[in-house]
Amino acid sequence: MANLQDYFANLRIEKFDSFKFNNSLSSFNIEQNAIIFFDLENNPEINKYIKNQYSVLNKKFAEGGKNFIYLSNLGYPKDIRSLLKFYSPYLSATDLKQFYSEKHIALTFTKQITELFNEEPDVSSFLSEYQSILDYIGYTGNIKCGFLFFDNDTTLILECNDFVVTGNTEVFFNDLIAFFKHVKGEIEESDSMIGNTQAYDPYENLDEDAKEKIRGIQIQLRELKDSGQLLFALPILKDILNNEANKINLDSTNTIAISYDYRIVLPHFDNLEIQLSHLTKAVYILFYNNPYGINIKELYNYKKELENLYSKISNQLDYDKMMQSVEDLVKPESKAIYTHISRIKSAFYKQMDFVYAKNFIVAGGTFGDDFKYISIIRPKIVYDPEFDD
Numbered sequence: 001m002a003n004l005q006d007y008f009a010n011l012r013i014e015k016f017d018s019f020k021f022n023n024s025l026s027s028f029n030i031e032q033n034a035i036i037f038f039d040l041e042n043n044p045e046i047n048k049y050i051k052n053q054y055s056v057l058n059k060k061f062a063e064g065g066k067n068f069i070y071l072s073n074l075g076y077p078k079d080i081r082s083l084l085k086f087y088s089p090y091l092s093a094t095d096l097k098q099f100y101s102e103k104h105i106a107l108t109f110t111k112q113i114t115e116l117f118n119e120e121p122d123v124s125s126f127l128s129e130y131q132s133i134l135d136y137i138g139y140t141g142n143i144k145c146g147f148l149f150f151d152n153d154t155t156l157i158l159e160c161n162d163f164v165v166t167g168n169t170e171v172f173f174n175d176l177i178a179f180f181k182h183v184k185g186e187i188e189e190s191d192s193m194i195g196n197t198q199a200y201d202p203y204e205n206l207d208e209d210a211k212e213k214i215r216g217i218q219i220q221l222r223e224l225k226d227s228g229q230l231l232f233a234l235p236i237l238k239d240i241l242n243n244e245a246n247k248i249n250l251d252s253t254n255t256i257a258i259s260y261d262y263r264i265v266l267p268h269f270d271n272l273e274i275q276l277s278h279l280t281k282a283v284y285i286l287f288y289n290n291p292y293g294i295n296i297k298e299l300y301n302y303k304k305e306l307e308n309l310y311s312k313i314s315n316q317l318d319y320d321k322m323m324q325s326v327e328d329l330v331k332p333e334s335k336a337i338y339t340h341i342s343r344i345k346s347a348f349y350k351q352m353d354f355v356y357a358k359n360f361i362v363a364g365g366t367f368g369d370d371f372k373y374i375s376i377i378r379p380k381i382v383y384d385p386e387f388d389d
Contacts, residue, residue, distance in 0.1 A: 046165050098239075279329070296370050
């Protein structure tokens with residue numbers, strides 16, 4: 001693969017391992033195709049060049065497989081609380097307010113005023129934003145102006161300032177773009193020799209309403225990443241998650257709470273309530289009341305328990321009709337239970353990322369397994385050799 005030193009032999013290039021969210025929040029990691037300009041020194045020449053040539057540069061970087069992000073062209077993201085709650089459902093209203101602090105409101109206001117009067121933005125107003133991003137990824141080096149980008153699991157910073165580009169700014173950017181085009185060509189040639197496998201889709205088999213909401217969430221996240229606006233939120237999100245880390249205990253006995261009026265609430269997730277239709281809710285609470293699990297081929301054995309739950313939860317006046325619904329559900333030849341299990345899955349996946357939702361749904365150990373349970377409340381089975389035959 002192309003070597004960056006071949007293009008910039010006289011410039012400082014530093015590599016380091018950057019901070020990354022854990023797997024549960026990998027969606028919030030900076031995209032590997034991003035190249036981010038930062039400037040802690042307020043270099044006027046290079047900033048003016050990027051500002052004037054941004055659309056051209058952005059297009060050329062895209063041809064090299066990179067999304068060029070220039071912070072002073074961006075605005076602080078609008079209300080993304082629904083997005084954050086989906087990927088990190090345990091965030092409270094207080095936590096989310098930190099994303100809309102006076103500092104960021106002031107930054108947005110300043111940008112709007114400068115645009116209104118056709119003034120050049122004061123690059124120095126973004127110094128704290130640049131520093132926050134560098135702190136977020138864990139950079140502690142001495143480069144004060146340059147380009148941040150990624151190479152597999154390594155983060156790289158290429159030095160660039162007015163002293164470096166004086167008199168040859170265009171040449172510098174042409175070389176940088178040429179490097180990424182060359183790298184992209186080598187990657188594409190390598191990929192063409194390897195068969196692509198279809199990725200697992202955790203959202204398959206959901207109902208259309210759930211799929212539509214999840215698509216909307218994913219589109220919003222993608223737009224934030226592509227625009228670079230997510231960079232404003234990442235450092236704050238990291239601080240919040242660090243503060244919340246010791247508060248989240250998914251092994252707690254009150255991970256799911258069923259209220260006296262049969263509302264399904266998740267205490268650790270800011271008391272999020274999961275909405276289900278009456279019979280589907282009765283099915284879920286049936287599994288909740290049987291944490292070791294149920295073989296759905298033997299669901300008929302739980303008929304009385306299910307009837308009791310449904311009669312208390314439902315507001316139907318026709319008792320015989322209710323009992324017939326339960327009878328149709330528990331018949332050995334019936335497939336109706338799968339519909340309710342699917343609705344339960346959709347309800348949770350609409351509210352939170354699958355990394356969390358999969359712990360709360362009714363599922364088996366393997367695909368197609370008749371033995372179903374709610375994994376997050378299932379008692380841990382400990383092997384005791386004393387009872388080994």
